[in-house]
Amino acid sequence: MTTIEAIRLALRAVVANKLRSGLTVLGILIGVAAVILLTAVGNGSAKAIQQSIEQLGSDTLTIAADTRAGGPAIQNTSLTIDLVDALNNRDAAPDVKSVAPVVTSAQTVNHEGTDHSVAQFIGTTPAYLSATNDSIARGSSFTADDVTDRRRVVVLGATPATKLFRGVDPVGKQVTVGGTVFTVVGLLSQKGGTGFGDPNDVAIAPITAVQEAVTGFGPLNQILVKAVSGDRVTAAQSQAQSVLKDKLHLPGTGNQPFRVLSQSQLLAARDDTARTFTVLLAAVAALSLLVGGVGITNIMMVTVTERTREIGIRKALGAPKRTLLTQFLTEATVLSLIGGLLGVVAAIVGSQFTILGVDPQIAPGSIALALGVSVAIGLFFGSYPASRAAGLRPIDALRYE
Amino acid sequence: MSAPEYPVIEAHDLVKTYGNGETMVRALSGVSLSVQRGEYLAIMGASGSGKTTLMNILGCLDVQTSGRYLLDGVDVSTLDDRQLARVRNRRIGFVFQTFSLIARTSILSNVELPLAYAGMKAADRRRRARRALVSVGLADRADCEPSQLSGGQQQRVAVARALVTAPALVLADEPTGNLDTRASGDVLEVLDRLNQLGRTIVLITHDQRVAQHAKRLVELVDGRVVSDDAIKPLPREERYYGRHRPVTLRDTEAVSA
Numbered sequence: 335m336t337t338i339e340a341i342r343l344a345l346r347a348v349v350a351n352k353l354r355s356g357l358t359v360l361g362i363l364i365g366v367a368a369v370i371l372l373t374a375v376g377n378g379s380a381k382a383i384q385q386s387i388e389q390l391g392s393d394t395l396t397i398a399a400d401t402r403a404g405g406p407a408i409q410n411t412s413l414t415i416d417l418v419d420a421l422n423n424r425d426a427a428p429d430v431k432s433v434a435p436v437v438t439s440a441q442t443v444n445h446e447g448t449d450h451s452v453a454q455f456i457g458t459t460p461a462y463l464s465a466t467n468d469s470i471a472r473g474s475s476f477t478a479d480d481v482t483d484r485r486r487v488v489v490l491g492a493t494p495a496t497k498l499f500r501g502v503d504p505v506g507k508q509v510t511v512g513g514t515v516f517t518v519v520g521l522l523s524q525k526g527g528t529g530f531g532d533p534n535d536v537a538i539a540p541i542t543a544v545q546e547a548v549t550g551f552g553p554l555n556q557i558l559v560k561a562v563s564g565d566r567v568t569a570a571q572s573q574a575q576s577v578l579k580d581k582l583h584l585p586g587t588g589n590q591p592f593r594v595l596s597q598s599q600l601l602a603a604r605d606d607t608a609r610t611f612t613v614l615l616a617a618v619a620a621l622s623l624l625v626g627g628v629g630i631t632n633i634m635m636v637t638v639t640e641r642t643r644e645i646g647i648r649k650a651l652g653a654p655k656r657t658l659l660t661q662f663l664t665e666a667t668v669l670s671l672i673g674g675l676l677g678v679v680a681a682i683v684g685s686q687f688t689i690l691g692v693d694p695q696i697a698p699g700s701i702a703l704a705l706g707v708s709v710a711i712g713l714f715f716g717s718y719p720a721s722r723a724a725g726l727r728p729i730d731a732l733r734y735e
Numbered sequence: 736m737s738a739p740e741y742p743v744i745e746a747h748d749l750v751k752t753y754g755n756g757e758t759m760v761r762a763l764s765g766v767s768l769s770v771q772r773g774e775y776l777a778i779m780g781a782s783g784s785g786k787t788t789l790m791n792i793l794g795c796l797d798v799q800t801s802g803r804y805l806l807d808g809v810d811v812s813t814l815d816d817r818q819l820a821r822v823r824n825r826r827i828g829f830v831f832q833t834f835s836l837i838a839r840t841s842i843l844s845n846v847e848l849p850l851a852y853a854g855m856k857a858a859d860r861r862r863r864a865r866r867a868l869v870s871v872g873l874a875d876r877a878d879c880e881p882s883q884l885s886g887g888q889q890q891r892v893a894v895a896r897a898l899v900t901a902p903a904l905v906l907a908d909e910p911t912g913n914l915d916t917r918a919s920g921d922v923l924e925v926l927d928r929l930n931q932l933g934r935t936i937v938l939i940t941h942d943q944r945v946a947q948h949a950k951r952l953v954e955l956v957d958g959r960v961v962s963d964d965a966i967k968p969l970p971r972e973e974r975y976y977g978r979h980r981p982v983t984l985r986d987t988e989a990v991s992a
Contacts, residue, residue, distance in 0.1 A: 336857075643835075644837055647835045648852075649796075649823070650823060650829045651824065651829070651849045651852060652821060652822075652823040652824020652825065652900075653824075653852045654820045654821075654852065655816060655817065657852060728796045728823075729791055729797045732796065
């Protein structure tokens with residue numbers, strides 16, 4: 335019996351029980367589609383992170399208080415505006431180009447009765463925009479004078495701009511944040527997503543105004559440092575570190591109460607998180623594929639039981655064990671392969687949509703892998719029922735009613 | 736294939752028991768039988784007499800508990816699974832009581848099946864299967880599915896399938912058991928013709944009048960052969976051509992089936 339005949343026979347058997355086969359195929363379909371789609375999501379978010387690394391440039395450092403480190407409790411080691419001035423000292427830190435203090439919090443912004451909760455309401459100086467590679471799409475940024483004069487002006491990201499103004503030009507309009515009125519002076523350009531949070535859900539205002547009106551005069555959340563060039567980042571990092579130690583009177587060794595991380599290090603950390611996330615998703619998807627496989631075993635057991643008499647007849651006609659084994663294995667494999675192919679189609683269709691804020695990127699390898707795995711599943715999960723069918727004694731099979 | 740001096744079936748003192756201890760049942764208790772090439776043998780017996788057990792052993796579907804069975808001069812108890820499958824495929828043709836065709840598969844493919852298991856090329860086996868269908872008078876139904884045929888036609892297809900490999904032995908287990916009068920006649924006629932062409936046929940039945948088609952009659956009672964003789968014709972009015980019910984006289988109404 336040739337392979338083509340075996341496949342034709344298997345197809346006929348699959349078509350004979352349309353609903354049953356359809357449901358079994360659905361199990362594999364969901365599993366395969368989930369595996370391809372979720373790895374595509376992971377792949378897409380990794381690509382987006384890569385892109386934002388390129389966007390940010392590798393010349394930015396972030397200084398943040400490290401809450402994990404204990405540090406001497408009697409000392410005040412929080413980040414302050416003083417540190418910004420110290421870092422701006424070109425003698426102590428010659429490789430630092432600019433420094434931007436950052437206070438950030440989630441705030442509800444209101445415009446004529448429309449509320450929008452901005453994930454990052456940032457108070458900073460104009461240096462922030464160049465450090466994060468943000469640019470102004472419309473209007474203008476606030477200036478150093480705005481910072482000094484505590485002017486209540488704000489630059490909106492794309493998300494709050496559309497949510498609050500719905501097509502109306504926001505520049506020149508007023509929004510209320512925490513009871514204080516801010517005037518919109520500019521709009522930020524759209525930014526690519528990294529898969530976690532919306533990077534466009536920001537509003538940027540002078541730090542002085544934000545501290546005065548919204549957050550209060552607490553410590554800074556971050557200090558952004560831009561190095562003079564990409565290849566001086568490491569030097570700038572150690573200079574910043576020593577300036578901070580100096581200013582905060584810290585011992586030279588042991589845990590530091592702050593961390594100085596380059597932007598690429600930060601993103602690498604996020605990249606790791608994304609990868610862990612992807613692996614976790616893929617594991618869940620693989621589990622559903624496994625469940626689909628068990629479905630195949632189940633349905634093949636039913637098929638074998640149902641066709642016991644047929645198996646008996648085939649044996650009486652001289653079907654060798656191997657032929658029967660092949661017949662039922664082929665049937666199981668055809669089932670799972672149909673599921674696999676439909677799963678690939680479903681995944682390709684699904685990847686056209688944005689999922690969790692990520693454009694999924696299907697890796698061609700994952701399609702080949704998913705199809706290979708679905709064949710393997712058919713063979714593996716079909717092998718027990720098939721060997722049961724092949725191993726039946728002809729006399730028992732013929733007597734079965 | 737096999738040297739002609741061997742009998743097709745040579746069984747010595749076949750014993751088959753089921754279960755063990757107190758519950759042991761002796762289905763066959765010492766059956767000896769020899770069937771020569773070209774014979775037309777009927778095995779008769781009431782249900783429980785062991786005739787189906789005997790047929791299963793003769794057909795290599797089951798193995799005897801003790802005794803010796805040579806098919807075409809080969810002791811089948813020495814064969815392994817694969818060789819047994821080959822023996823069933825090449826040397827034995829089965830016709831079962833229930834029609835035993837494979838559903839949703841064309842008549843032609845059904846008849847081709849044993850040839851396919853023998854590894855014959857598609858074109859050759861199609862040609863041989865068609866010839867077998869011609870010999871049972873169903874050449875025009877080759878592309879039908881079993882469910883489209885009547886019981887008698889299905890059973891004739893089963894006969895065609897049994898003879899397509901040109902086996903040494905055709906084993907028919909109650910081939911007319913599920914058929915009405917007319918269809919029984921058709922099937923038995925096909926078997927008669929096959930025997931005339933030189934095929935060895937073993938027919939298992941509980942019906943005296945079906946057995947009349949054979950030339951030799953073996954009667955089993957309680958797992959033993961009680962008589963082994965040439966067929967004695969029944970009295971004329973009881974002559975029967977595959978019917979299960981008494982022949983109705985021409986001037987009486989036929990009892991509905």
